[in-house]
Amino acid sequence: MVGEVSADNEFQSREERAANRPVRQKVDEVTGKRQWKFTATDPGEAKAKRASFEVTLLADVQPVPTTSEALPGMRPVELEGLTAEPRVGGQGEFKYLTYVFRATGFKAAGSGSAGGAKSSRSSTSSSSDESKAA
Numbered sequence: 158m159v160g161e162v163s164a165d166n167e168f169q170s171r172e173e174r175a176a177n178r179p180v181r182q183k184v185d186e187v188t189g190k191r192q193w194k195f196t197a198t199d200p201g202e203a204k205a206k207r208a209s210f211e212v213t214l215l216a217d218v219q220p221v222p223t224t225s226e227a228l229p230g231m232r233p234v235e236l237e238g239l240t241a242e243p244r245v246g247g248q249g250e251f252k253y254l255t256y257v258f259r260a261t262g263f264k265a266a267g268s269g270s271a272g273g274a275k276s277s278r279s280s281t282s283s284s285s286d287e288s289k290a291a
Contacts, residue, residue, distance in 0.1 A: 158195055158234045162220055165192035165213060190215040197234075197258075212236070212258045223266040236260035 165183045183192040193214040202208040214220050226232045238261030246255035 158222060158232050159198050159209070160196055160230060162193050162195045162214065162222070164219070165194040185215050188215055190217055193219055198231075210256070210258060212260060214260055214262060216262055220262045222263050224263075235264040237262045237264050 167181045167183055169178070169180055184190070185192055193216060194211055195214070196209055197212050198209045200208070222232055222234050224232050224234060238259075240259050242257040242259070244255050244257055245252050247253050
């Protein structure tokens with residue numbers, strides 16, 4: 158995880174800002190929970206375009222990471238309820254496959270052993286996406 162978790166706010170036009178309208182946070186249509194976001198990075202990714210990506214967290218209150226910073230501004234995280242939804246990115250003839258990552262929160266620090274986590278990643282495809290969100 159790079160940086161901090163922040164509110165995922167709806168777009169606000171120039172006129173709305175000039176009228177001092179309050180900023181509204183996005184709400185998930187399916188669950189009715191508020192949306193929060195953070196940037197994750199995969200240092201093992203070869204393509205720079207795919208090395209960093211945004212993860213949306215669905216929770217009533219702002220999720221707080223349970224791990225300490227490994228480097229200033231960066232911390233390893235493990236996510237609960239992670240899903241990866243494929244989408245088409247780009248425009249015109251320059252389209253590519255991209256993913257929308259959603260999770261329900263952070264797992265508690267030390268909730269599983271490193272050896273156990275490795276074996277579970279190889280058994281399911283969604284768990285392999287979980288390792289990329291570190």
